[in-house]
Amino acid sequence: MYEPIRTKSVHTMAVAPEVPHRSREEELDIRLAGQLTALLTVTDELHARAVRDAGGGADGAAPDGAALAAAAERIAEQVARLSGGHYPLRAEPSDDSSPSRTEALQQRAHTLAGNALAVATSRGDAAAMALTAERMEAHAAPLQDRDLATA
Numbered sequence: 001m002y003e004p005i006r007t008k009s010v011h012t013m014a015v016a017p018e019v020p021h022r023s024r025e026e027e028l029d030i031r032l033a034g035q036l037t038a039l040l041t042v043t044d045e046l047h048a049r050a051v052r053d054a055g056g057g058a059d060g061a062a063p064d065g066a067a068l069a070a071a072a073e074r075i076a077e078q079v080a081r082l083s084g085g086h087y088p089l090r091a092e093p094s095d096d097s098s099p100s101r102t103e104a105l106q107q108r109a110h111t112l113a114g115n116a117l118a119v120a121t122s123r124g125d126a127a128a129m130a131l132t133a134e135r136m137e138a139h140a141a142p143l144q145d146r147d148l149a150t151a
Contacts, residue, residue, distance in 0.1 A: 048093035
């Protein structure tokens, strides 16, 4: 009376193709490399501003350009270590030289360093933890100076 079903039911489990999965450590490596790359971009921007301000007779409030360059190189080395030896691409700094932009970059760098510190702590990476904690302190100092000046 009824014709037999010739196709598979939609309710049967199909064999899933082999999907590559990453371990938790690999995911944390990727996240940490991403956070450090973002921090590197902001550090490069702050370095370009410090060099530009030093050439234009800055009042000494700008971060030290040499320290920022050294920090950027250390961050790039950490990213390369996490990325299998591939150094990150470096972005071209913008031309906006307003003081509010510099403050925003300092705040952004502090936040990114904090995020990277959280991932490095979760991963148990002592070298990355030390670097990100150092960068948090370095970017917190200008923010605290600004807060004291406005108080």
